[in-house]
Amino acid sequence: MDGRLDPGSIHTTVLLHEVIEWLRPKPGGRYLDGTLGMGGHSHALLERAGQGAELAGLDRDAQALALAGERLAGMGDRAHLFRLPFSRFEEALDALGWETVDGAVLDLGVSSLQLDEAERGFSFLSDGPLDMRMDPDCGPSAADLVNTLKHGDLARIIRTWGEDPLAGKIASAILRARDKEAIMRTLRLAEIVRLAYPPKMRHTARNHPATRTFQGLRIAVNREAEELEHYLQAIVGRLAPGARLAIISFHSLEDRAVKRAFLADAKGCHCPPHQMHCTCNGVPSLKVLTRKPLIPSDDEMARNPRSRSAKLRVAERLGPDGEEA
Known part of the structure; x- marks a missing residue:
């Protein structure tokens, strides 16, 4: 034993199977993981996508980024890691020269690495400095x-x-x-x-x-509400037609924000609610694929109690004319 931490043993990736099935990763695709964590979703995405697929992974926690790097080391130069909050994902894509991505995932949960380490100050069950900063x-x-x-x-x-x-x-x-x-x-x-x-x-x-x-x-x-609001406003413009966006939330405020943003982009019109006729000529940019949020199976909740409150919503990017790609 070399004393190094095993990312897979620290944190159990939530709704992993569901995310991969809905994102449908493919060879040669480009993917974005805005909340890299221990690299669980990223590793599975690259593994399923196969030859030529690449991924940009972001996290503002240096410790998580280092552990994810170890987990993704076997993927070689297919995984590009950045120490950035997910709201600044466009900086990563621009650095790589990527105009768009073929799929994106966001897991808004706090990782077990942060919750279980008393010194990070996230838990009310163990004594530590009152910190709570992800960075x-x-x-x-x-x-x-x-x-x-x-x-x-x-x-x-x-x-x-x-x-x-x-x-x-x-x-x-x-x-x-x-x-x-x-x-x-x-x-x-x-x-x-x-x-x-x-x-x-x-x-x-x-x-x-x-x-x-x-x-x-x-x-x-951690300014999480502002982070999510900015991401939801910016991400759709960086999705290729047919690309899918999967977001996992863990409390009602986040889930409502994701739901509202998806529905607004699926509607297309951004005129004031009291206005009787559309004058903005908006075109739908998303198709909502999950009418209700997906939740973990009973088996997953039994294996990982922290997954109990997880909710997954998925949407697909439409073409420029609002038609399916």
């Missing part, structure tokens, strides 16, 4: 937000991105606690949030009371 070298940490934001801003993050109805109460508890001592550790924040819940709700909650607060802070720290 530890970039931007303010969760501790920065928790210890500096005003009550209204903090409550807005917990309410909007965490979808917790007790956001105001939780924000008040955080402010009282930080007045005594800065909140720098994950377990301390988790306990503050837990005690902000009324005892009855605490005992009957299906999940840990801090689940939604940690989700909201993570989304804010």
Whole structure:
């Protein structure tokens, strides 16, 4: 044993079979994985596509990128890896000289590498510095937000991105606690949030009371909503006719954003909703292939409990005239 981590043993790729079947990778195709992670989807895409296929893989986590590089080493120069957030995918495509790709996948989940390493500060179940940055070298940490934001801003993050109805109460508890001592550790924040819940709700909650607060802070720290919005606006223009786009989301906010974007591009018209007649002459650019999101099988959920909330939506790029390629 050389002590190196095995990417496949760290993280189980979610909905792997479904993504590959829907993307239909082919020899000579060019593919984009905007959230490389441990390289599971990328490896399977190149393996299925076969001869001449290439892939651009992006991740802002240097550790994940290095591990994915080991996993994809056997693919030689067919895999091109970039340390970039997925919203900046066009920089990678431009660097490769690719106008379009033949398929793209985005997995919006937090990897097991990040969740299971206490030092990354994502988990409320193990003690570590309150960080939550997917790129530890970039931007303010969760501790920065928790210890500096005003009550209204903090409550807005917990309410909007965490979808917790007790956001105001939780924000008040955080402010009282930080007045005594800065909140720098994950377990301390988790306990503050837990005690902000009324005892009855605490005992009957299906999940840990801090689940939604940690989700909201993570989304804010990594600007995940803005990242997804930019990606959804830009990716369709870089898909070749007939190319398919597969996006896996893990909470309702993400899934709604993907659903709305797919439906808008499938409709084509971008006139205001109150306008009776279309004047923009918009042409549909996508065909939605999954009327309802696909979810993991019972077997996959049993093998990988973290896949339970995963939802996959797939769309196909139409031709310039709005017809199927």
